[in-house]
Amino acid sequence: MRYRAGSVARLTAPLKVLVQRFAFLLLVISAFVLMLLGKGEALLVDRFRTGVVDFATPVMEILSRPAATVSSIVESAKELANLRSENARLREENARLLAWQATARQLQAENASLREFLRFPPESPARFITARVIADAGGAFVRSAIVNAGRRHGIAKGQAVVTPDGLVGRVFEAGFQSARVLLITDINSRLPVLMESSRARAILAGDNSDRLKLVRLSASVDVSVGDRIVTSGEGGMFPPGLPVGTVASVEGGMVRVAPLVDFDRLEIVRVVDFSAVAPLSGSTEVAPAKK
Amino acid sequence: MDGLWQRLDTAARNLFPLGLALTALLVGAMPLYLPGYGMVAPNLTLMVVFYWAIYRPDLFPAAVAFAIGLVQDALMGTPMGLNALVLLAVYGVVTTQRRFFQGKSFAVIWSAFLFVAFAAGFLGWLVMVAFGAALIDPMPGIFAALLTIVIYPLVTWLLARIHHAVFPVGVHVSR
Numbered sequence: 001m002r003y004r005a006g007s008v009a010r011l012t013a014p015l016k017v018l019v020q021r022f023a024f025l026l027l028v029i030s031a032f033v034l035m036l037l038g039k040g041e042a043l044l045v046d047r048f049r050t051g052v053v054d055f056a057t058p059v060m061e062i063l064s065r066p067a068a069t070v071s072s073i074v075e076s077a078k079e080l081a082n083l084r085s086e087n088a089r090l091r092e093e094n095a096r097l098l099a100w101q102a103t104a105r106q107l108q109a110e111n112a113s114l115r116e117f118l119r120f121p122p123e124s125p126a127r128f129i130t131a132r133v134i135a136d137a138g139g140a141f142v143r144s145a146i147v148n149a150g151r152r153h154g155i156a157k158g159q160a161v162v163t164p165d166g167l168v169g170r171v172f173e174a175g176f177q178s179a180r181v182l183l184i185t186d187i188n189s190r191l192p193v194l195m196e197s198s199r200a201r202a203i204l205a206g207d208n209s210d211r212l213k214l215v216r217l218s219a220s221v222d223v224s225v226g227d228r229i230v231t232s233g234e235g236g237m238f239p240p241g242l243p244v245g246t247v248a249s250v251e252g253g254m255v256r257v258a259p260l261v262d263f264d265r266l267e268i269v270r271v272v273d274f275s276a277v278a279p280l281s282g283s284t285e286v287a288p289a290k291k
Numbered sequence: 292m293d294g295l296w297q298r299l300d301t302a303a304r305n306l307f308p309l310g311l312a313l314t315a316l317l318v319g320a321m322p323l324y325l326p327g328y329g330m331v332a333p334n335l336t337l338m339v340v341f342y343w344a345i346y347r348p349d350l351f352p353a354a355v356a357f358a359i360g361l362v363q364d365a366l367m368g369t370p371m372g373l374n375a376l377v378l379l380a381v382y383g384v385v386t387t388q389r390r391f392f393q394g395k396s397f398a399v400i401w402s403a404f405l406f407v408a409f410a411a412g413f414l415g416w417l418v419m420v421a422f423g424a425a426l427i428d429p430m431p432g433i434f435a436a437l438l439t440i441v442i443y444p445l446v447t448w449l450l451a452r453i454h455h456a457v458f459p460v461g462v463h464v465s466r
Contacts, residue, residue, distance in 0.1 A: 031379060034371045034372030035372040035422055039422060048361075070324075135321070137367050138330075140330055144367075144368040208330075264326045265324055
């Protein structure tokens with residue numbers, strides 16, 4: 001067939017090459033246009049993105065199972081080896097926590113009576129949505145993860161994502177059955193925080209590394225290694241007081257914070273639906289008492 | 292002229308490289324729970340595009356490289372169009388240098404891939420910095436490129452096995 005149409009092919013070949021080159025150039029231009037559009041948070045680009053992730057979610061869910069299984073087997077083997085020492089450590093911790101429990105009960109009662117005294121509105125409990133991390137998305141330049149819960153489970157953009165250890169990040173894009181979580185270590189992550197002991201406010205910024213930067217902290221505040229950092233709840237989407245990290249180093253005005261969450265072992269996370277049950281505008285911390 | 296079945300068969304075979312690239316993409320996004328793995332995960336799609344651009348660009352047009360890049364961007368959370376651009380660039384360079392690759396030993400092609408992987412990583416980093424207007428640490432990108440280069444022989448061997456199983460050597464039609 002090819003040989004019979006040889007004379008035609010000889011004529012159309014240069015044209016074909018030209019068309020191909022033009023198509024290639026057009027694709028390169030489209031890539032640039034898309035990047036520019038995406039920068040302005042174009043709705044269509046976001047739709048496409050969440051659509052693709054939603055579509056791939058069932059497959060990613062299946063693919064993530066074997067790795068999670070192997071990981072948990074390795075983890076159980078390790079736990080088995082350390083059973084004795086772990087048991088001793090937990091007994092000790094239990095004794096310490098029981099003492100704390102007594103203190104907490106006492107403070108809770110005291111707090112309740114003081115709140116009543118001041119007519120301070122009670123804090124509404126947040127709703128949690130549990131989800132599994134199904135993709136270690138991001139590659140070399142972005143820190144994000146995809147979880148297998150989306151809008152149909154009540155997840156919305158901006159919600160906090162936590163593990164029992166502390167804050168993981170926030171929901172960046174919510175699809176129908178999947179959501180992308182921007183980790184607090186990502187270079188685009190900015191988080192309003194409080195130093196737990198001194199109540200000094202600051203912003204915790206990611207830079208893609210394992211250590212976060214504490215910025216916009218007033219110079220007069222004393223910071224020492226080991227200080228705990230919690231969310232301040234500014235902006236209303238995040239509950240205040242979520243543990244985030246501890247100060248890892250203080251060098252020449254540069255404060256580095258180690259996150260409490262082990263991002264390498266992120267598997268089950270909880271999304272905090274805080275705004276749905278606490279529709280208070282502004283910061284919930286300084287909510288005035290009703291008179 | 293062709294029977295419907297034969298046409299379906301041809302269509303399925305033609306869609307095969309795209310399916311393989313998508314599979315590589317999803318496998319690459321699998322969480323492995325290894326310390327630091329997420330940052331330096333090898334770029335499987337890069338290898339797949341490189342492979343088809345050398346051996347069967349007739350089955351893998353530039354538009355497919357672009358589409359794979361877009362899907363990768365959507366999944367990875369990178370700016371939309373970034374990986375599309377990188378994969379297009381790789382595709383463009385490789386297809387224009389096809390004559391160089393023909394009949395070359397594996398070592399030569401691997402060294403060429405070394406160059407391509409680093410160039411692709413650098414281009415991605417450059418676009419990321421330009422569009423994010425912030426200096427991003429290039430080290431994870433360098434390690435990812437290294438890991439990509441190291442596992443290239445394994446992935447290519449696998450690709451070649453699958454490629455020849457789907458397109459037996461006898462019916463290979465080259466342009």
